[in-house]
Amino acid sequence: MKLKTLLVTCLACASLLSIPAHAASSQSDSSSTNGGPAxxxxxxxxxxxxxxxSLPGxxxxxxxxxxSYRELNGEFQSVEELGNVxxxxxxxxxRLATKVTI
Known part of the structure; x- marks a missing residue:
């Protein structure tokens, strides 16, 4: 009986300890380093x-x-080249500079 109680207590403690770690990791997955949405x-x-x-504007x-621009001129060499479109x-x-990459 004592063994069963000890086992249940250990399992309960282990599950409680894992909750904050899981909550913290999911929180960091949904936000960027500056605290905004990822x-x-x-x-x-x-x-x-x-x-x-999906880009704004x-x-x-x-x-x-x-x-069309990309098909005619080849790949963009810089984000600034978007201004030629x-x-x-x-x-x-x-506005797009932080949302796109090449």
């Missing part, structure tokens, strides 16, 4: 128009323009 960078050299529309037409200006490039 997100995946969009690779402008690989993304299709559907993925590009990029609708279907601009996404298609990015893909019709309908994307300097301000848009600045």
């Amino acid at each position: 997100f995946t960078l969009v690779n402008i050299n690989k993304a299709d128009s559907s993925a590009l529309t 990029i609708g279907q037409k601009k996404a298609e323009a990015i893909v 019709k309908g994307i200006g300097k301000r848009m490039v600045e």
Whole structure:
């Protein structure tokens, strides 16, 4: 009987100890290093128009323009090169700079 009580107590303690560790790890998975929500960078050299529309300010037409530009000119050499795409200006490039990669 004492052995059964000891075993149940040990299992209860072990499960309680694992809860805070799990909560802390899931919290860090859902936020970036600056405390904001985590997100995946969009690779402008690989993304299709559907993925590009997930970016703020990029609708279907601009996404298609990015893909067309890439098909005609080859891969982007820098994020700033997005400014060469019709309908994307300097301000848009600045807003997207932290959300895209090449």
